Amino acid sequence: MPRESRLPVPIRNALPEGRILEDPATRLVYEYDAWSIVRNPPLAVAFPESTAEVRNLVRACIESGVAWTARGAGTCLSGGATPSGGTCLLIETSRMDRILSLDPEDRIAVVQPGRINLELSRAAAPFGLHFAPDPSSQSASTLGGNLAENAGGPHCFKYGMTTDHVLGLTLVDGEGEVCRLHRDDGLDLCGLVVGSEGTFGVLTECELRLIPTPTAVRTFLASFSSMEAACRAVAKIVSSGTVPAALEILDRLSIEAVEASVFAAGYPKGADAVLLVELDGEEDEVEAERIPVLRAVQSEAPLEVEETSDPEQRARLWRGRKGAFGAMGRLKPDLFVLDGVVPPSKLAAVLAEITAIGREQDILLSNVFHAGDGNLHPNLSFDGRNPGERERAMEAGRRILKLCVDAGGSISGEHGIGFEKIEHLSYLFSPTDLEILGEVRRCFDPAERCNPGKVLPLGRACGEGSSARRPGILPSREREDP
Amino acid sequence: MTSPLFPGDPVELADLLKEGAAQGRKAFVAGRDSRAGFGADPGPIDLRLRLERMTGFLRFSPEDLTCSLGPGTTLGEFEETLSEEGLAFAPGPFHGCRERTLGGLLAESPPNPRGFDRAHLRSQCLGFEAVDGRGRRFAAGGRVVKNVAGYDLMKLFVGSGGALMAVTRLELRLIALPPVILCLRSDWLPPLEAAGVWRKLRRRLPTPSWLDLVLDGGRACVELGLAGAASHVTELARGSGLRTVAEGLEAWRGGGGTEIPAGGEVRGRVRPSEVGSFLESLGGNARGRIHYQGAFGLEVGYPDSLPPAFRGPPSLEPAAAKIALRLKDRLGGILAPGRLSFRIPRPLPERGRRVR
């Protein structure tokens, strides 16, 4: 600890020496997450190893009047893991990465939150099990971060979001108390905590459901000369009753970026859209399901269809999808990944409008998305050094999210609200809705010191200032009050 | 008992609750009140409200596998409409519940054969509009199947037993009705033997639609639901060693199984690996079902024989109880003052009374 420490004494004493860093280089490293728009160097970065140490830290923060933000791998795309301000302690969970138990018969694992998602599945693999939620960041992101964000991923179309795989958790709440919550408690406080983006407390243990790893997997790549045809094929697959493990689409610009990059997957370059479909299960199940899938795809006159169950070929087909965000780096130095959701039946129409918005704002716009559940990821590529470009990208983002809500959807399917989307909450929620969300939050964290400024605007009157709307899920013009 | 009022829309309901709160009354909101007397004691009530006039589909999007419903819509009405469209509700079957309202069903969240993992009742509610215990109208979630905007208040509603809010509009997730559905059963066996069959099938079948260990006092059987493509389902059925008792929609709705319903009053979860010792502790005095992941709903003859963890209300640790009570105070207001959730059981049957 440097002698001229700025840290309040209770915080300094909360962990053994050397596990709180406050040097400028460390603070710089942790000043933002994968959403780079807002940057706040933390007061210091703490590396606890146990629930008791997190509790000590949180209590020390309370005593010192300091706010805190928990951080896993920092891959959050909405600023959730960015320190809430310059006087905020960052609680980093990389040293809390143990698997505390793994019970193959009951298919339950208890893990610390700093464990990386893919590493849990690797540990469960010898038992024929895996952890189903698979955000594309799964080789880096932590289970604590996944729970806090209620992360999704390509395979959540079939298997559900992270919340569907959580049985219990331990949380150090905003008052420094250790709460053990279980799905069977009656009131599902555990389910409420999942997706709360670190604003209810710091997760210190997670009890997770593992599922049997499918013995057969088949992946299809179909390319189309129009995005509409790809979207129609998705609708036909879904309505056939088949539940593919994944249904992903990339548009023309994404295909070109991928194919020009190290993630090249052999996607047909002239196509307007490629559709990746994955079926998994037992061999005869997959065999039976491929028929309706192929029928749906063929009915939309695809340019090409590739089908494989060979692990290497499958990995190749997925490489382009998983590397798509990385490949965007070729287009422009800055990337703003959006996360809107629309009803799947409106995909094609909304995508056409999104393209028009990109054109109007003169922003390079590509789409890579989870088509089965209507979760769009419009990618806005820009160069922040060029005057006005960042602002135009932000404006395009704002208009796209509004468009999603107007189509009956949402402003976030999996990346969370964080700092990024707070100003867009009023598209979805009335002042009373926000007031109630704020009250719920304060049941866990009365003083709002736990990751403040994320998910909801700061302060008790959070509903004030948002557009005057009647309460309801629907935009007010659509709600029919009796 | 005060006679119930039947608000016809959310505004009326909100006005009644606002007025009730101003007068310091204690309110209880139900669907058709078909569960009166079940669940945790709501405490003394002088304002009874029933939502059975708020009924029907408010929006139906088969192509998006979603719909909006009035909370007073009955399960029977709901399932009928869905099957006409080749759609289904993922959880169930809810034995003998066709007259129950969807609002009530979600608020109770009873254990049910298909209700695990993604098919749990709590994962079907995508959003809602509601009135809290102070008469404030609010909404949460949305209408799309994937949405993380705002806190997941849907989880708070499902299972809350009407203690926190009265929902006036439900947004639900639907699934396509699987092309082939089979319900299969074993013979009646001694409970431990049936448990052995259940555990073996549990290991063998990665994704059954349901797999229940059905207890009937001193005997038990295994009931298996399979759904999916014809060739696959037939193959699994052949390898299961059980006999087919129902097919198609009949099987999906619980027909052909035993008469023993899911959702008994003693509820909890047992680890599948510990089901043998759990059965031994019950000593042949339970009737009900243990589902695929170990959730159970039982009628128990000698409750004192239950392992301590399953006796009495589920115990919340102090820090969790603090949070639950705050939620009750801030959101629940005058609603069901004695209740935090449906699941806290009422006093169990008297010692020694046999169920059958």
Ligand SMILES: Cc1cc2nc3c(=O)[nH]c(=O)nc-3n(C[C@H](O)[C@H](O)[C@H](O)COP(=O)(O)OP(=O)(O)OC[C@H]3O[C@@H](n4cnc5c(N)ncnc54)[C@H](O)[C@@H]3O)c2cc1C
């Ligand atoms: C290339 C790329 C691809 C991605 N793909 C997907 C995808 O497919 N699906 C998807 O859902 N997301 C995706 N993401 C977003 C991100 O990876 C997920 O949100 C992930 O769950 C974040 O995990 P993390 O460990 O990085 O958490 P962080 O970024 O460190 O934190 C995320 C949030 O969780 C909170 N938090 C972290 N740990 C704790 C804890 N122990 N207790 C309480 N709160 C905590 C933080 O305060 C913050 O609010 C992607 C991101 C990238 C960069």
